[in-house]
Amino acid sequence: MLTLGLIRCGQKPQESAIEQVTINPELDSATIRSQKLYETYCTGCHGEQMMAFADRTWKHGNTKDSLILSITNGYAEAGMPKWGEVFSDEQITELADYIRTGIEHVEKYGFDEVMLSSDTFQTEQFSFSLDTIVSGMTNPWGMTFLPSGEFLITEKSGTLFLVDGEGNREVVKGTPDVRHDVQGGLLDIILHPDFKDNQWLYISYSDYIIEEGDTLSGTAIDRFTYQDGHLTNPLEIFRGRPYTSAKWHYGSRMAFDEKGYLFFTASDRAHQSANPQDLSNPKGKIHRMYDDGGIPEDNPFFGKKDTIASIYTYGHRNAQGLAFNSVTNEIWSHEHGPRGGDELNLVKKGVNYGWPVISYGINYDGTTFTDKLEQEGMEQPIHYWVPSIAPCGMTFVESDLYPGWKGDILIGSLRFNYLNRCIMDGQKVVGEETLMKNIGRLRNVKQGPDGYIYVAVEDPGYVFRLVPIKE
Structure with missing residues (x-):
């Protein structure tokens, strides 16, 4: 021995x-x-x-x-x-x-190419090409699809664009003022499930106030009525108070489930020790509300003393991915770890996902903040990434247009400039495929109502449609 x-x-x-x-x-x-x-x-x-x-x-x-x-x-x-x-x-x-x-x-993520050499890509199952929907943007953070076939795309700096099928852009009026600084700005956008009837849409952004000369900000969500390139009738849905001077970790992804509940992420605002495990604080949480900002009485912490009633799950760091699987009626999220420990999670009512008590990552400076990978009462991720890929945006492939992809999850990588395919078997990730290497910082990915996958890339800002090539 x-x-x-x-x-x-x-x-x-x-x-x-x-x-x-x-x-x-x-x-x-x-x-x-x-x-x-x-x-x-x-x-x-x-x-x-x-x-x-x-x-x-x-x-x-x-x-x-x-x-x-x-x-x-x-x-x-x-x-x-x-x-x-x-x-x-x-x-x-x-x-x-x-x-x-x-x-x-x-x-292995340090790809040899410094730029794309082709707009055609080969996957494990098929080839596809990129169809440019819009170019000339800087940071297209959120996007949604209007029944007319047009797109609404947020520019992080604070502008909302209406984009037609030819790539022509028109500025939508009536957007909220935002704190555009570091990670803050005009962020996610989604339509109400009954948009055709009520014309409601939801925008998340970094709201701000000035106190004694200091700019303080926090995650905010408003509902608007959209008509002919204008936003009207703003309704406050959420404010992640108290606001702070931090310019990071707003979260801000939104999704509706099959019952019409609004889910959204409000990240820890860079105060990991104070916020994610504190149920009297809205930060570092995923929330669930009615479409008008009301609180469902069956939320896990509704009516409990010293808790935020809209909290659905807690113990999150910076969740910039949220998606509804309409086949299984599940909400899934992903979140940034620090250096290592990005997570993919199935969102389950009342569950504590552990941040920062447990984590597969370490601090950016190489020091450690926890010695625990697991603890009783805290949920393990479905999947995690070491090293961090810096995930942003996610969608379930529910279309038949992409052979072999149906049921899988697509996630953008900000750090390594590619689209990540999580190959799913039920609730397990059984493999991964790296797609479109060096496409750029991939900020968002969504499946459109036409069944095609759309990806948004920043600096320079593009939105592409992935078009399978028929052999």
Whole structure:
């Protein structure tokens, strides 16, 4: 049996700090041995998920030789011990190999092309081409489809455009004032299920106030009546008060279910320690309301003391994906982790999704904020991504136009510039396919009433339709 010393990374490797851990080398492969080394020695500083730790800029190099040198000699100024005084040469080599697997996992998203070389793409099942719906925008954040065949597309800077089938744009009047700064602006837009009869649509945005010279903002949702390029009759549906100076994490995706309930995401507003687990605070939650902002009495926290009655689920970070599956009558969401730990979740009544108590990610600066991947009473994600893909927008494929895709989930990647296909088997992700590599920061994806998939890309801003090519 091989005996190893347990020292948390950052401690000086002294004899008194060592606990004895035994591993059977006859049963464990080099990968399992090195994984145990990492879990035993390194998680205190670098987190439970080695691949999240590997997703970084390597100051001292990330080749195998560089890693061996770093592990062996340490960096006292950064608080990293000399592990050469604890590990054998074989253990250091195996640990370097193990970390390299994480680096290679991150590097697989570093596509060779710097721009698209073609507007035709091959998938596992078929080919498709891109039909440009609109160009010349900057950040098309939300989009919806009018019965007339026209589109309504939000520009994050604050303009709502009506776009016809020829790509011609017209500014819609009557939009709310927004705080366009960092992640804030004019965000999602959806139609009421009975839009043909009532002409109602919903817009989410970053509302703001000025207090003592400071600009404070929060997630807001309003209902409007749409007619002939104008928004009228604004009705306040939601305000994520109290507003703060933070310019991040508004969430803001919206969806209706089969009963006409409005679901929407209100993210943690970059205050993870205070908001997501606090039921008296609307932030870091998914909410459910009637179409006029009223609260359903069967909401999980309705009538309970010191709680926000519209809360449907809690423990969320920054959810920028929300979609209704009309086949199964389920609401699904996804949310950004920090460095690692993006999540895909099935939205279930009253459930705590754990942020920030449990997470598969670490802080952006490489430090850890939790040592827990799971805890009783907190839901595990259906699927998670390490490294983070920075998911944004999502839709279920319910159309027959895309062979082999029906029932799957499509999600945009802001970070790696592609469309991600989650291959579904019921409520399980059984595979993934990377589509349209280097298309750009993919902000939104939706299936239109015509059955086609539409994607919105930012900087420069385009909306494309995915048109299958008949063989």
